[in-house]
Amino acid sequence: MTTNNNSELSTEQRDELLGTLKARFEKNMNRHEGLDWAKVQAKLEASTDKLWSLHEMENTGGEPDVVGHDEESGEYIFYDCTAESPKGRRSICYDQEALESRKANKPENSALNMAAAMGIELLTEEQYRELQKLGNFDMKTSSWVKTPDHIRKLGGALFCDRRYDTVFVYHNGAESYYAARGFRGSLRV
Structure with missing residues (x-):
């Protein structure tokens, strides 16, 4: 994953991302x-x-797209819409605690750490199920999802996929x- 410490895109990067x-x-x-789209773009250009963050989603293979609009807040909602779990975000455990608990063969990162770094x-x-109403995603891969605290406190984490049209x-x-x-x-913009 390419990171940009100052969170600023060049004009060229911005224009390329907006075009994509x-x-x-x-x-x-x-x-x-x-x-x-014009309203979405205006919101993006102001943020x-x-x-x-969208550039980082794109850069790691997420193919972000608008999946909704929150009328109350005025925010547009983006999800990763790549067919399979984003390639640049695989082979990772769930969170920092899980990463630290591994004594050998540690993954390079965790899902929660990467998400936080990307903003x-x-x-x-629930959001994963909403996404699946828009197409068939994770037919060969799987994706970690936000895990309820009571499950995480017991050492577990949740992930989802789509198999057998379910x-x-x-x-x-x-x-x-x-x-x-x-x-x-x-991401909400």
């Missing part, structure tokens, strides 16, 4: 029926920190990691 997001928005109108949130189980929620030790498991994020 616009093309994806127009190609996948079923994800955001009734929304207008350089959010643009940087995004892990999808909740969304499944599973549990694993939070310290586990697999080449086919990453995480999907959300």
Whole structure:
């Protein structure tokens, strides 16, 4: 993952990202029926920190796209919409505690650490199920989801995938990691 310590994109990076997001928005109108790209773009251009987060989502293979609009707050909601769990965010355990608990063969990072560094949130189980209504995601991979505290306190963490035309929620030790498991994020702009 490429990180940018000052969270600022160059004009070229900004323009390239906006072009990518616009093309994806127009190609996948079923994800955001009734929304207008010009309004989304205006909101993005006014939020350089959010643009940087979207750049990180894109840079790690997430293919972020607008999946909703919160009428009350006026925020647009982006989820990672790549077909499989983002390639640049796989082979990671759930959180810092899990990372520290591994004595050997530690993964390079954790889902919660990466999400925080990117300025995004892990999808909740409910958000993951909403995403799956927009297409078929994680048919070969799986994605960590935000785990309730009572499960995490007992050492577990949750992940989801789609198999047999059904969304499944599973549990694993939070310290586990697999080449086919990453995480999907959300961002409100």
